[in-house]
Amino acid sequence: xxxxxxDRLINHSGKAAAAPLTxxxxxxxxxxxxxxxxxxxLMGLVLLVAMGCxxxxxxxxxxxxxxxxxxxxxxxVLSVNDVSRLTSATSALQQADSLIRQAVKRRNEALKNFxxxxxxxxxxxxxxxxxxxxTQSANAADVETLIGLVTTFQSALSAEELAALYPExxxxxTQTLMLLDEY
Amino acid sequence: xxxxxLTLILLSGDSYxxxxxxxxxxxxxxxxxDDPQRRxxxxxxxxxxxxTMASHKADTAALIARTRADFTxxxxxxxxxxxxxxxxxxxxxxxxAEHFIELxxxxxxxxxxxxxxxxxxxx
Numbered sequence: 001x002x003x004x005x006x007d008r009l010i011n012h013s014g015k016a017a018a019a020p021l022t023x024x025x026x027x028x029x030x031x032x033x034x035x036x037x038x039x040x041x042l043m044g045l046v047l048l049v050a051m052g053c054x055x056x057x058x059x060x061x062x063x064x065x066x067x068x069x070x071x072x073x074x075x076x077v078l079s080v081n082d083v084s085r086l087t088s089a090t091s092a093l094q095q096a097d098s099l100i101r102q103a104v105k106r107r108n109e110a111l112k113n114f115x116x117x118x119x120x121x122x123x124x125x126x127x128x129x130x131x132x133x134x135t136q137s138a139n140a141a142d143v144e145t146l147i148g149l150v151t152t153f154q155s156a157l158s159a160e161e162l163a164a165l166y167p168e169x170x171x172x173x174t175q176t177l178m179l180l181d182e183y
Numbered sequence: 184x185x186x187x188x189l190t191l192i193l194l195s196g197d198s199y200x201x202x203x204x205x206x207x208x209x210x211x212x213x214x215x216x217d218d219p220q221r222r223x224x225x226x227x228x229x230x231x232x233x234x235t236m237a238s239h240k241a242d243t244a245a246l247i248a249r250t251r252a253d254f255t256x257x258x259x260x261x262x263x264x265x266x267x268x269x270x271x272x273x274x275x276x277x278x279x280a281e282h283f284i285e286l287x288x289x290x291x292x293x294x295x296x297x298x299x300x301x302x303x304x305x306x
């Protein structure tokens with residue numbers, strides 16, 4: 001079942017990646033050679049993202065989120081002409097996806113630990129603080145990375161490309177919000 | 184991507200879902216604590232905890248909504264803006280954690296072990 005889901009996602013993303021013929025928002029109808037060359041490795045990202053959805057992980061990583069990441073990735077491939085800038089943006093997206101998945105996992109662990117510690121009558125101030133601060137520390141460590149990712153992603157794209165990719169960017173943001181807020 | 188990352192900071196490890204804990208305590212406090220004054224004191228702490236958590240959730244939602252409103256097609260965020268935004272998000276989380284710990288310890292001090300076990304049998 002998981003394999004079928006991955007196949008479906010890959011097929012869908014393959015169709016989406018082949019979508020330049022649809023002339024979305026004035027995008028060019030035919031990929032230049034450089035973009036065709038980089039499309040193959042970038043489809044690897046699609047595979048990685050889709051594989052992350054397989055098996056038990058579907059319980060915490062929704063298919064809608066995965067699809068939004070795939071759509072944003074495909075949107076980048078279709079919208080960004082320059083190979084170097086395209087690689088930079090997709091790499092930032094991949095790292096963001098990885099951080100989001102780690103955050104979901106961390107959140108689940110924190111929920112388990114929190115319920116257990118909070119229910120304990122003898123839980124000390126130090127234990128409660130440690131529980132809260134462990135999460136804070138992890139998040140604080142992520143902040144520098146996150147700011148770097150956002151600026152890398154933005155600087156890799158022109159104003160026109162950012163505007164053209166707004167639907168995909170907004171959908172990715174919405175799906176991440178739902179993914180993290182569903183508990 | 185920015186809002187996704189902001190929510191990552193605001194909500195990842197957002198482990199202070201006290202809804203069930205508070206509801207359980209409110210449901211069982213009458214049976215757990217005989218003395219009306221001490222019982223009311225414990226219920227007041229639970230109510231304050233509920234109000235504090237709701238207030239922080241509203242602050243978090245407001246920050247996300249404000250950022251979403253700023254998230255336009257043309258918007259490009261500067262490093263300074265990002266620093267300020269994430270600092271605000273982190274401050275909200277720290278404040279929320281401090282309030283939770285303060286009230287959780289206050290509730291613990293208001294009950295003995297036996298009363299606690301009766302008030303929160305499912306936790």
